[in-house]
Amino acid sequence: MELIYMDHAATTPLDQRVLEYMLPTLQDVYGNASSVHRKGQEARKLVEEARSKIAEVIGATPREIYFTAGGTEADNLAIFGVAEALGLTKGRHLITTSVEHHAVQDSFLKLQEIGFDITFLPSDQYGRVNPQDVAEAIRPDTILVSIMHANNEIGTIQPIAEIGKITREKGVYFHVDAVQTVGHIPVDVQTMNIDLLSLAAHKFYGPKGIGALYVRRGVRVKPHIYGGAQERGLRAGTENVPGIVGMGKAIELAVAEMEERGKKEIYLRDKLIEGILKIPDVRLNGHPTERLPGNVNVSILYIEGESILLSLDLEGICASSGSACTSGSLDPSHVLLNIGLDHATAHGSLRLTLGKDNTEEEVDRVLEVLPTVVHRLRVMSPIWPENLLK
Amino acid sequence: MELIYMDHAATTPLDQRVLEYMLPTLQDVYGNASSVHRKGQEARKLVEEARSKIAEVIGATPREIYFTAGGTEADNLAIFGVAEALGLTKGRHLITTSVEHHAVQDSFLKLQEIGFDITFLPSDQYGRVNPQDVAEAIRPDTILVSIMHANNEIGTIQPIAEIGKITREKGVYFHVDAVQTVGHIPVDVQTMNIDLLSLAAHKFYGPKGIGALYVRRGVRVKPHIYGGAQERGLRAGTENVPGIVGMGKAIELAVAEMEERGKKEIYLRDKLIEGILKIPDVRLNGHPTERLPGNVNVSILYIEGESILLSLDLEGICASSGSACTSGSLDPSHVLLNIGLDHATAHGSLRLTLGKDNTEEEVDRVLEVLPTVVHRLRVMSPIWPENLLK
Amino acid sequence: MEYTDKVMDHFQNPRNMGKIDNPSAVGEVGNATCGDIMRIYLDIEEDVIKDVKFQTYGCGAAIATTSIMTELVKGKKLEDALKVTNANVAEELGGLPPVKMHCSNLAADALQAAIEDYKNKNQE
């Protein structure tokens, strides 16, 4: 049975061209990039090349890019870093949304716990935030607005450029979690007026365990991890040279091939959505058009997500769900709840996220398998209307 | 010219057997280890195997091992994590030494800045801490003692087992930064009574960008990075599967070959030390016997460290120094200053750290080259006694 | 999820899945908010479970535990059935991931609810 991987929002395979590019740093270029000697300097050179590539792609300068261990750490650094830099002087109010990734949400909950004042903006039924709401929420003591570029679960893209205009006008820092968008859709920190931007390589066919935070020149951020003087004092720890080098290569390839990949993914995505919506009692989650090229998210009524995933997995199809059983907590996805789904509908969510190597045959196979799986589980379900006790 | 790498304390080459073992996770085993489907589960399996290997080696159970992005993050997690877990209840006093790595020292300085009370214990001229000093420093409000196992600069090994007895008796958590020792000399959290232990893979021929914190069952620690539910809620972020898997393999090999590697390194180390001390006006830094198998650290009077490194590098020899010019700050190594060296002597430090693949020929070559380099720089130096103005 | 082969077998081929027309008793526990609902139909003759069927809304563990529970109690006297189920549904499955242990409790609760229903009806 051929495996069909449709969980690219969770992680992407490492592009083999990236692996090949990384290999020297896993072999002969083993020096510590902070060492004075040639083994250190050859590593340093590759690190700085990667930094330049990343900067170029998002419209930044190399000195504005700081490597972290991933998207989560980049988000933590941005949020705790700004809170600490400005919390005792400019103010203690921060604004975010109710549909952020846990890396952002939980950082804000932590800040709230230690006495910061956090506004969680609502979203509409598609998961979109209203820029006007952002404008109205900003106060004199607001130090940061943090809003994701696109949602990892439902794929909805936020009006970042519009919000950036507002935050810039009001003189408030703007952080954007772009973990799901960099390498997939255009991101430009200049035209979008972004001050801090989080990236993670493993979402664009780069290695796991490496990410970066863009920090606009002059923006004040305190470190979150203390120690050596790496990353110009903002992020201590021996540089993950292979990770950094792989991230640089991956972003280069992703941007070069973005248009082509995007077109194909959108075509397959729309075919998938159309096909799945033919199953009765299924609803699309997320925005119908303002959504990531590869994202499909539906709620399938009367059945639970994990059991759908297991059934698909038995057919060789890899997917994900916002069901509590897969969320690592007792509740289903806060994103699904916050766009207005009830618990049962959220439990029945199914996310299929396409990548550059998915094919139309794979989409066809999913559309063949899924209705059977759904029917089988519904027949088993005590809440399927046909099974209700009279 | 053959390259002679003697900077293993900075980082080690990735063992090719480790790379081979990692390769599948850089290719076909690309799933997110937290995913329900088979691609996730095959990654999860390898992650848990690595966790078990690491646990076994240090005398822990798998559930006590938490992966981080490196030694620095492990140190930060231990120190900030305990401070936060106990700071509002048990007390706000923590004890460490004046010879810790920056990852520990700077974490404590940060805690001090936000109102914790930190005792920095002095060391003797060899960098060793007196267990009696630890016992006397412990107060009712002491929540943590953090002392490194062996010093990364001067190689001195601390009397960890003796200190562990004291902290256990007094009921105070004991954190040990074992980044320089795991895989090199025996570490056992049971016999040494250690509650938290930091590890970094790239110091024992594993990959960069991955480390771990051992947390004894029942020990209370708060997360330092917030987000997803990975690592049972203590460390958020998509698992660095290749890093974790490589770390497991590397520790397995290091422990299997520890005795053999150690014997060879000690032999070469002692030959190096003996030979270098024949140069006039050179002193050994660190303990004469209680030192890491591969560590040589000397101060070469009248000349400065970076210029020694550059000169050696031109001869193909990779080494390091505690000179300010290489420390990333304006001051020379705090370790060298805190064991009693004056600034000039600290600036003239040279560290040669041996690894498993160094040979006697390489040692001989260093002993041939170094005197010439030293002499050349001394002739250039206005503070060399022969150059002093009458 | 790290499910055992036995769990996956019961998930794929659930035993006694479906409903009983005119059952002696029905028990249902859980709700869609918490993510698991189990319904047990019993056909009881002289305090012996002649037939048992289930319907489950929930994760793989929920479906597998209900399935194996029905196997374990089928043909048993009510008093023995109550003992069996309280004990080791999870064990029978070769273990469950820690986060899924509540599922085996729920399966036991569903059976109890059904037997309770039977007793209530028979008292009348």
Next chain:
Amino acid sequence: MEYTDKVMDHFQNPRNMGKIDNPSAVGEVGNATCGDIMRIYLDIEEDVIKDVKFQTYGCGAAIATTSIMTELVKGKKLEDALKVTNANVAEELGGLPPVKMHCSNLAADALQAAIEDYKNKNQE
């Protein structure tokens, strides 16, 4: 360190390294605490630097900047020498890493100290 080839050349083959017996003037700046000491010997005839030598304790950049500075001022009139050095020792070297820029200042200071010494002696 990311030194240019020119820096490395001057570090490896420092020009005018050594001392002048009976110099017209000597200047020394820095101290071992901060990690750099530079000493300049001058042989001056009719306000022209006939010969210049240096000794430096310090990092690669410190040695290279002193070396190139001596090259730049040798044969120059004192007033021109003062101009040259204040300007672009670093530039001549093809740039220096940011953390090393103070070295070029120090080299300039050393020359100034030596010329100062000369002036003081000549006033007497």
